[in-house]
Amino acid sequence: MLFNTIQFLIFFISVFSIITVVKYRKFQHLFxxxxxxxxxxxxxxxxxxxxxxxxxxxxxxxxxxxNTENISRKKILLIISLAGNLGLLGFFKYADFAILQFNFLxxxxxxxxxxxxxxxxxxxxxxxxxxxTISYTVDIYRGKLEPCKTLRExxxxxxxxxxxxxxxxxxxxVFLPQLREKIANSAGNRLKLIxxxxxxxxxxxxxxxxxxxxxxxxxxxxxxLVDNIFNNPVGMESLTIILGAVAFGIxxxxxxxxxxxxxxxxxxxxxxxxxxxxNKPYFATSxxxxxxxxxxxxxxxxxxxxxxxxxxxxxxxxxxxxNLMTVMFLGGLWHxxxxxxxxxxxxxxxxxxxxxxxxxxxxxxxxxxxxNSKIGKIISIxxxxxxxxxxxxxxxxHDFDQMIYSMHKFIFLxxxxxxxxxxxxxxxxxxxxxxxxxxxxFISYRKTDIxxxxxxxxxxYWMIILTTIILAxxxxxxxxxxxxxxxxF
Amino acid sequence: xxxxxxTIFLSFVIALTIFIYLQNIFDDTQFVRExxxxxxxxxxxxxxxxxxGSSHVGMLNAKNIESTINENHSKYIVFNLARAGxxxxxxxxxxxxLLKLNPSVVVYGIGYRDFSTDIVLNNENIFPEPDKTFVxxxxxxxxxxxxxxxxxxxxxxxxxxxxxINSSSNLPDTPFFPYDSSYDTVTPINExxxxxxxxxxxxKIQNLNLNHNVHSLKKLLDQFEDKNIKxxxxxxxxxxxxxxxxxxxxxxxxENIVNxxxxxxxxxxxxxxxxxxxxxxxxxxxxxxxxxxGRIYDEDISKMILKEIEx
Numbered sequence: 001m002l003f004n005t006i007q008f009l010i011f012f013i014s015v016f017s018i019i020t021v022v023k024y025r026k027f028q029h030l031f032x033x034x035x036x037x038x039x040x041x042x043x044x045x046x047x048x049x050x051x052x053x054x055x056x057x058x059x060x061x062x063x064x065x066x067n068t069e070n071i072s073r074k075k076i077l078l079i080i081s082l083a084g085n086l087g088l089l090g091f092f093k094y095a096d097f098a099i100l101q102f103n104f105l106x107x108x109x110x111x112x113x114x115x116x117x118x119x120x121x122x123x124x125x126x127x128x129x130x131x132x133t134i135s136y137t138v139d140i141y142r143g144k145l146e147p148c149k150t151l152r153e154x155x156x157x158x159x160x161x162x163x164x165x166x167x168x169x170x171x172x173x174v175f176l177p178q179l180r181e182k183i184a185n186s187a188g189n190r191l192k193l194i195x196x197x198x199x200x201x202x203x204x205x206x207x208x209x210x211x212x213x214x215x216x217x218x219x220x221x222x223x224x225l226v227d228n229i230f231n232n233p234v235g236m237e238s239l240t241i242i243l244g245a246v247a248f249g250i251x252x253x254x255x256x257x258x259x260x261x262x263x264x265x266x267x268x269x270x271x272x273x274x275x276x277x278x279n280k281p282y283f284a285t286s287x288x289x290x291x292x293x294x295x296x297x298x299x300x301x302x303x304x305x306x307x308x309x310x311x312x313x314x315x316x317x318x319x320x321x322x323n324l325m326t327v328m329f330l331g332g333l334w335h336x337x338x339x340x341x342x343x344x345x346x347x348x349x350x351x352x353x354x355x356x357x358x359x360x361x362x363x364x365x366x367x368x369x370x371x372n373s374k375i376g377k378i379i380s381i382x383x384x385x386x387x388x389x390x391x392x393x394x395x396x397x398h399d400f401d402q403m404i405y406s407m408h409k410f411i412f413l414x415x416x417x418x419x420x421x422x423x424x425x426x427x428x429x430x431x432x433x434x435x436x437x438x439x440x441x442f443i444s445y446r447k448t449d450i451x452x453x454x455x456x457x458x459x460x461y462w463m464i465i466l467t468t469i470i471l472a473x474x475x476x477x478x479x480x481x482x483x484x485x486x487x488x489f
Numbered sequence: 490x491x492x493x494x495x496t497i498f499l500s501f502v503i504a505l506t507i508f509i510y511l512q513n514i515f516d517d518t519q520f521v522r523e524x525x526x527x528x529x530x531x532x533x534x535x536x537x538x539x540x541x542g543s544s545h546v547g548m549l550n551a552k553n554i555e556s557t558i559n560e561n562h563s564k565y566i567v568f569n570l571a572r573a574g575x576x577x578x579x580x581x582x583x584x585x586x587l588l589k590l591n592p593s594v595v596v597y598g599i600g601y602r603d604f605s606t607d608i609v610l611n612n613e614n615i616f617p618e619p620d621k622t623f624v625x626x627x628x629x630x631x632x633x634x635x636x637x638x639x640x641x642x643x644x645x646x647x648x649x650x651x652x653x654i655n656s657s658s659n660l661p662d663t664p665f666f667p668y669d670s671s672y673d674t675v676t677p678i679n680e681x682x683x684x685x686x687x688x689x690x691x692x693k694i695q696n697l698n699l700n701h702n703v704h705s706l707k708k709l710l711d712q713f714e715d716k717n718i719k720x721x722x723x724x725x726x727x728x729x730x731x732x733x734x735x736x737x738x739x740x741x742x743x744e745n746i747v748n749x750x751x752x753x754x755x756x757x758x759x760x761x762x763x764x765x766x767x768x769x770x771x772x773x774x775x776x777x778x779x780x781x782x783g784r785i786y787d788e789d790i791s792k793m794i795l796k797e798i799e800x
Contacts (some may be wrong), residue, residue, distance in 0.1 A: 007623055020490075038619075045616050201493050221638070429642060463496045463503075472502035477512075478638040 001042045003262045004481045006218055011039065012266060015161075016196070019270060021160030025191040029179065032156060032270070039161040042124070047123040050088060051159060057084045058133040062140045062147040074141055079468045081137040089130045092120050097337030125165035127334055129158055131301055136172040145173050153179050158271070162263040166256070167487040168277040168297035178272050194271050197457075204269035204463065206455040216473045218437050219254030220482045222247050225430035228300055229423065230397050233406045239420040241409040245389040247430065248396045250437050253281065255485045256295070280445045282388070285371075285380035287351035292389055298334075302327050317360055324356065325349035335395075340403060343394040351387055377453045397460070512637055515644035526664045527586040535566040537590055538794060541580060545725035546667035547571035549776050550787050555662070557791035565593075569663040577605050577706035584712055595713050595793060597706075601724040601735060601743055604702045606694045649699035660779075672772050673778040681730045681774055690744065692735060694742040703746050710754045719749065721797050722750060723759040726786065729766040731774035761786075761791050 001008050015035045019028055041048045061081040068074050096117045106113025136157075139145035146152035157175045181190040229236060229244030236244075260277035267274045277297050284290035287371050291299040307327045313320040325346065332345015349442075359365055370376045397403040424431050444450050454465055519688070532539070540546050546569065555567040570587075572579070577599075584717045587595075697703045713720050724747065751758050765771075770782050777783045 001620070007620070041616070042620050045618060171526060187746040196490055198493055200490055205493075205497055367624050459492060463500050466497065466500035467504045471507060472498060474508040474637060475641040476506060476638045 001039055002481055003259065004212065007042075010258055011035075011042075016269065019194050020196050023193060023195075025193050027192055028161065028194045029152065029156060031440045033152060033159065036156065036159040036161040036164060040159060040164055041060075044124050049123065050092070050123050050126065051129060052287055054085060054088065054129060054302075055158045057081065057154045058137050058158075059148065059151050062137050062154075063138050065137060066147045073075065078141045079138060082134065085130045088249070089126055092123055092126060094333075094337045095120060128167045128169055129164065131169050131298075131305075132172070133307060135169075137399070139171070139173060145176075148172070148176055160267070162266040162270075162272075163274055166259050166263070166484055167295075168260055168275050169261065169301050170274055170297070174275060175272070181299075185481050194270065197271065200268050200271060203452060203455040204265040204267075205466070206451055206462075207261045207265030207268065209265075209466055210451060211258040211263075211265060213469050214254040214258030214261065215484070216258075217469075217476055218433055219258060220478070221433050221438075221476055222251045222254070222430045223482065225423075225427040225434075226251050226396065228427060230402075230406070233397065233402050236406075236409065236423075237416040237419050238409045238413045239415055239417070240423050241393075241406050242389075243420070243423065243431075244406070245396075245410060246390050247434055249282070249389050249392045251432055252392070252395070252485055253278070254437065259484045259486060281439065282385055282441060283381055283445045284384050285377055286384055287348065287355045287387070290347070290384060291352070298331070302331050304374070306330065313356075318359075320356060321353040324352040328352060338398065339400070340394045340398050343403070344391050347387075347391040347394065367424050508637070510637065511644075515640050515647075522664055523586075525581070526769055527589070531590065532566075532740065533591075535564050536593040537591045538565055538567045538594045538596065539587065540567065540571060540596045540598070540790075541587075542568040542571050542725065543575040543603060544571065544573045544666065545600050545602075545775060546568065546596075546598035546670065547573060547663070548772070548779060548783065548786065549790055550660060550779065550784070552660070552788040553784060554791045554794070557788065558794055558798075561795070565798075567662060569600075569660070570665055570704045571663070571666045573667075577702045577709060581705040581709045584709055588716055591716075592718055594719045594797060596721045596723065596790065596791060596794060597710075598723050599706070599747075600727065601692050601694065601739065602775070603706075604694050604700055604746055605741065623746040655768060660667050668779070668781070672776070674772065675769055675780065675782060676772055678769065681728060681771060687796075691741055694739045694746075697746045697749055700746070703749065706750070710750070710756065714755055719797055720754070720756045721759065721793055722756045723790070723793060724762045725775070726761045726763075726765050726777060728771045728774045732762075732766060734774075757793075757797050761789060764789065 001011060015032070018031060022028065022031070037048065039053075040051055044051075060082055061077055061084075065074050065077045065081075068077065095223065096119065099115045099117055103113050103115055136145070136148075136154075140147055148157065153176065156179065157170070157172055160170075160175070165168055179192055181192050226244060226248045229240055230248065233241060257278040264274045264277070275297055277295060279293040279296065281290055281294040284293050307323055310323045310326060311319055312323060315407045326349070328349030329342060330345070332341045332343070332348070335341040335344070365371065368376070371380055390407065393406045393410060394403050397406050447453075454462065457465070538554075540549055540551065540554075549569055549571070551567045551569040558567065568590075572734060652769050660666075694700070710720060747758070747760075750756060765777065765785065770777050770785070772778045777786045
């Protein structure tokens with residue numbers, strides 16, 4: 001079920017109403033679980049079996065890991081959990097990609113390999129819920145988390161509908177305590193009564209409204225310009241390619257952070273706090289700063305469950321650079337079974353490694369007063385974003401020749417104003433939206449916590465803002481709800 | 490909480506009221522265009538020939554066909570009433586208006602897409618599908634315009650004196666199919682191949698007994714027959730790239746549908762499916778260019794009509 005459809009609106013209002021009216025703890029929790037499973041089943045049909053498999057597997061393995069004293073047995077159980085989860089993810093997401101590479105390699109070696117494709121449907125949200133369940137068993141293995149008391153609670157953690165299909169990737173340690181009444185800052189034994197609080201309702205609705213605005217008003221209306229440029233970029237001059245890369249950067253940010261805002265807002269209305277997923281990424285001053293601001297729940301997951309276990313920065317410098325590259329390579333592959341995502345990941349890995357290398361070689365850049373000044377920040381942001389937007393090209397352009405052409409034009413400027421003006425003129429509305437978005441992004445950077453402030457406005461002013469947002473969405477909706485880009489991952 | 494909920498509700502009501510009110514003022518959608526066309530006063534001294542179908546038919550030039558027919562018969566007026574993405578199921582909703590026009594000949598172009606059902610790639614669901622039921626219910630209560638963005642942008646363009654994109658750019662006597670200058674250009678073969686890849690597996694034709702579009706078309710033909718209107722059905726031309734992309738089962742289902750129409754209706758059936766399949770006259774894998782090179786399509790349709798009216 002897409003968030004940007006009337007179906008979701010009806011679904012959410014129904015869930016909200018029933019939770020508000022029926023104030024029995026057990027019922028509320030069971031109902032929320034049933035509603036979440038229905039939400040998944042609605043668009044995934046029989047693939048719900050995979051979600052149930054992951055849930056059951058990790059619930060029982062989590063308990064077994066916790067109850068076992070023997071270290072090597074604990075390790076074996078963890079390996080079973082990882083194999084069960086990653087095997088499922090690998091099979092459904094990467095089987096055909098692997099077959100393609102195998103056939104290609106076989107043909108290069110004149111072996112005549114021609115393994116038929118499996119043509120499997122990609123289960124929605126599998127990359128997200130797999131990472132959630134992995135973090136659960138790993139945290140139990142590390143002794144950082146107690147296993148969930150009941151299967152119902154664990155199932156709700158895995159399938160909680162706001163974050164089920166595209167995150168944020170929630171850790172069990174963050175979510176599970178929210179299912180229980182708090183007793184002196186720790187989770188008690190009693191199930192939490194879900195009550196709708198005024199402040200949460202207002203903030204949640206404001207977040208959702210801005211999420212919809214980012215997705216349906218900005219991202220969906222900038223998309224035609226991106227398609228216009230990148231569906232066939234060969235022959236385009238540099239400014240057009242740069243415009244395309246910037247437009248795509250804004251489209252994907254509006255699309256994904258919009259989704260995250262809706263998810264966080266919907267959860268908050270129901271009394272659950274999900275972690276922040278974006279924090280003005282286009283004002284990042286370095287590649288590592290970018291990854292502290294972009295898809296935060298994924299980057300922190302990769303840090304805690306991949307980068308640190310690989311040794312992080314505790315070993316040699318060379319090892320650290322290698323770890324950064326490896327993590328970002330896998331992070332790229334996580335996005336999809338395609339080389340363009342791998343290239344995107346490798347580019348970011350290289351950015352992180354080179355940035356680290358520069359800081360290691362030239363410590364003068366650490367806490368440098370010039371770089372901390374206004375002009376220094378502007379320069380840092382500009383350089384960082386140049387590379388971030390360059391990397392968006394392989395993310396968007398799947399055809400290899402077209403990707404190389406676009407990246408070449410992005411780096412080596414070849415400017416023809418007339419062609420650029422033609423594109424701008426044919427896509428005036430999208431260009432205006434890009435400027436407007438950058439302006440709003442800048443305002444939100446300067447004035448922190450703006451959504452919170454809006455949610456605290458008097459009801460009449462709040463209503464004006466809500467109405468304006470709804471009008472902007474309605475008037476510029478083209479009749480076809482567009483998929484969220486991250487639904488494909 | 491009541492106050493907040495009420496505020497949210499009011500925001501929706503106010504926004505929807507403003508939206509629907511303004512959209513109705515600026516709307517230039519298909520619905521308005523159709524209403525305007527059917528409420529016209531037509532000159533009844535001329536016999537009307539109606540071309541019906543989807544964008545495949547939309548590529549025909551009504552004026553070219555009309556002038557070819559009227560070289561020998563000066564009393565015919567041809568209207569191309571094709572609509573983008575049209576299907577018999579959608580067209581039958583227009584049946585009353587079409588009959589009121591009292592046409593002497595109806596020419597209906599059918600292609601694979603007219604009988605295709607929406608499919609999700611590789612997603613043959615085993616369990617019941619609540620999404621489909623829900624969408625069907627919602628469609629019955631669909632009171633919102635099809636493309637508000639189009640209307641809004643046109644209103645803005647009009648307010649700033651920038652040329653608007655609407656029915657005024659249609660070809661003569663082709664009221665429902667917007668003309669686009671890109672239709673004049675032939676797409677190179679290598680580009681068609683790319684389209685062929687992107688269109689792969691987009692067609693799935695259901696068995697004729699279960700196919701709603703077949704039932705709708707048959708009903709529509711019955712109504713034309715009852716009014717003694719001459720009916721010409723033609724299978725629209727497709728490029729080789731498109732045809733190569735179809736599965737054998739879909740080709741067979743389509744053939745069954747055509748045979749069913751031939752056996753049970755008083756129609757003249759013409760098959761243009763392969764006529765230009767290898768020619769370089771395609772805008773896309775199933776649309777012939779509006780440009781001069783595409784006039785052969787108009788001429789073949791004209792011949793078809795002439796044959797029927799001269800019988």
